[in-house]
Amino acid sequence: MKPEEFRKHAHQLVDWMLDYYENIDKFPVKSQVSPGEILSKLPASAPQSGESMDQILKDFNELILPGMTHWQNPNFFAYFPANASFPSLLAEMLTATLASQCMIWDTSPAAAELEEQMMNWLKQMTGLPTDWAGVIQDGASTATLTAILTARETKSAYRINKEGFNNGQQFRVYCSTETHSSVEKAVKIAGLGKSNLIKIAVDDSLAMDAKALEKAIAKDLSAGFIPLCVIAALGTTGTTAMDPLEPIASICKKHEIWLHVDAAYAGTALLLPEYRWMIEGIEEVDSFVFNPHKWMFTHFDCTAYFVKDEEALVRTFEILPEYLKTQSRGKVKDYRDWGIPMGRRFRALKLWFVIRSFGIEGLQTKIRKHIQLAERFESWVLDHPDFEIMTKRTLNLVCFRYHPHGISNEVEINQLNENLENSINSEGNIFLTHTKVHGKYTLRMVIAQTNVEEKHVEEAWGVILSNL
Ligand code: PLP
16 A cells, blocks of 8 residues: 555544544444354455455445444443543554554663553552552453462462472462453463362352351361462452452461452542542552453553562563563563563553543543443332342442332243343344343443443433333
8 A cells, every 4th residue: 555545544534433433323232243144245265466445445334344343332331341532542543553562661662661650640540559560461361360370470489480280289269259250261271270269159249258268268278278369359240249358358468368359340440539448458469450441441452450569470471582682671661571472562552642631530520420320320220110229339330120010930030131131232222231140130231431421321221111
């Protein structure tokens, strides 16, 4: 492609981007295509000679767009969001333009130093200990794996990295039954064995029962296992339940167990001083993750991972082939040593754009508004005789179900709610997903999309009622 052609198409695309955002609610939120439909329309093999960008963009609109689910649509109430915003989008355009690979300080000093400072800003903004060190990773799953690997190495005096598992030690990892599946994945990848992940019972609010944790650890100790790591969830995926950090932290301290906190979604709420109760006990935590790419208006991927012991992290992952030896080594942060991949995108730029453009107050205003909208939605559910709230709301996720008067059979109620969800999502006006609360099919309404307004939430309630 010639430079002038690029200019023409880039200008066209900026117009396309804004038109897309202005008309985003005209697309079905959840893609309505059937399995295999897009695949069947794509040529079976690659073109021999190059095609025009006009043709490629035409195909993008006609073939690809119908198969996309529109996560930036304000009627998206599903999962947890993958929020974006215009400042973040502008930064992503620059990141793509620079196309730098920021694996070490020397390969882009500004990327490394901006990342260091953004992590410092985030600590101050969220009330995390300021003497911790932070690094941007691609996802909370990677961060949790990083934490478990670091715990494994510190516990084994860095022996497993060197010799592998060769002395019969059996480590145990603990999390609640409600914790995200990334923990199980991490335990498997770290070579610890899925059967050594002990799922701890939860209380009525679906938060980890600290007494049950204490008991499980005592039982393992007496059976000769080595308790390695506890993962506490602040904001579980199903219901945003909050594990009680203080008692969990004191158990971990007593038994010298690594404590990792997964606040992937809910961590953003720490921008609000009134939600800092979530991290009472944080001083005893070893590592902490939250995703600005979920609720902090920053494009996927952008995960903030913080550790108390920077040296332990680097010692676990450091590797120094000849071609990566630099004069600056030891004086700077080479972030390739702070996690699993070597190559790294310039992710700090979008955080810088977002934080500066919104300002802390702007971010707080939006987050508070989302929580207030959830309160309002919750009040409509409570006022309706045929609906019920399924868990105590902690933030901006409302867990509820349809429970018509006179029906008490749980199997039937589950089916009614599954049908309701499918019927709503097949219309494409809004998109919501479900979880199970004590085995009961529960609809989740996450009110966190960057551009969601009260009218969207009101209309969503109307859509739900019209599908009964
Ligand atoms: N932890 C929690 C609590 C989550 O809700 C999720 C995803 O929704 C994850 C971890 C995984 O996050 P990621 O996609 O960044 O790996």
